[in-house]
Amino acid sequence: MNKGDALLKFIVLADLHIVAEGSLSHGLDTTDRLNKAIDFVNTNHADADFVIVAGDLADRGDLPAYQRFEKAITRLELPVHLTLGNHDDRTNFLSHFGPDLAAETGNVDHVIDLKGQRIIVLDSSDRSVGGSGLLETSQLAWLQARLDEARDVPVIIVLHHNITRLHTQNDFIILKDNAEFAGIVGSHPDIRQVISGHVHMTTAGTYKGIPFCTLAGCHYSIDPTLESRSGPRPSPVARREGPGELAVVLSDGEATVVHMEKFIDRHLVIAQELFP
Numbered sequence: 514m515n516k517g518d519a520l521l522k523f524i525v526l527a528d529l530h531i532v533a534e535g536s537l538s539h540g541l542d543t544t545d546r547l548n549k550a551i552d553f554v555n556t557n558h559a560d561a562d563f564v565i566v567a568g569d570l571a572d573r574g575d576l577p578a579y580q581r582f583e584k585a586i587t588r589l590e591l592p593v594h595l596t597l598g599n600h601d602d603r604t605n606f607l608s609h610f611g612p613d614l615a616a617e618t619g620n621v622d623h624v625i626d627l628k629g630q631r632i633i634v635l636d637s638s639d640r641s642v643g644g645s646g647l648l649e650t651s652q653l654a655w656l657q658a659r660l661d662e663a664r665d666v667p668v669i670i671v672l673h674h675n676i677t678r679l680h681t682q683n684d685f686i687i688l689k690d691n692a693e694f695a696g697i698v699g700s701h702p703d704i705r706q707v708i709s710g711h712v713h714m715t716t717a718g719t720y721k722g723i724p725f726c727t728l729a730g731c732h733y734s735i736d737p738t739l740e741s742r743s744g745p746r747p748s749p750v751a752r753r754e755g756p757g758e759l760a761v762v763l764s765d766g767e768a769t770v771v772h773m774e775k776f777i778d779r780h781l782v783i784a785q786e787l788f789p
């Protein structure tokens with residue numbers, strides 16, 4: 514694979530939390546919100562190379578939700594790559610979409626090589642760790658191999674769970690083997706971004722030198738109470754019905770930029786005549 518100068522463009526959606534027909538998720542019509550995201554992408558980003566849906570496709574991992582999700586996502590006019598989050602059920606997902614969506618790891622992992630760049634999509638769902646995420650030993654070995662064979666090109670990683678604490682209420686459900694993940698990822702000379710959903714918040718930072726960001730996604734968004742150094746975890750978490758947010762990734766041989774775009778906005782647009 515040769516490092517290219519062509520501009521790679523892809524979209525990340527996350528946290529759809531689709532429920533069965535006739536149901537709402539915490540009062541929200543999550544399928545309607547997904548449809549708004551799809552319309553936004555089809556209208557504004559038809560030139561993107563593909564879309565990644567980074568987990569929590571279904572709110573309770575049930576088959577009717579996956580059926581409803583599949584029906585909705587077919588309206589997207591771009592290739593789609595899926596992976597799972599803590600709300601998903603891998604057995605139900607693979608029984609509906611077929612075993613071919615699993616990599617040799619048995620998880621819904623993918624490698625996409627395009628325009629001289631490699632995108633690695635990791636399935637961090639693991640029902641044994643509750644809402645947290647976990648990459649199995651086989652997945653970590655697979656990740657190392659995929660990075661080793663792409664040492665000469667930029668790599669972007671997408672997975673559901675955030676890879677470090679964000680100093681918010683939800684720090685107890687992050688990627689549990691984040692130190693092992695960072696040890697492997699840190700061996701690659703050109704990691705551009707690790708992009709996650711899960712937290713329903715927009716953040717950016719670094720973890721052990723690895724740049725990461727999180728997108729607020731399609732479901733409710735969280736107004737975090739940043740942790741105090743001594744006090745107990747504050748609760749309850751304040752949740753807003755918007756905005757709905759997706760990530761637009763633009764990446765070439767030199768730089769990778771992530772734009773967080775709102776496809777549902779809780780603010781009014783300021784009239785054009787106020788900007789003479």
Ligand SMILES: [Fe+2]
Nearest residue numbers: 569598599711
């Ligand atoms: Fe999640």
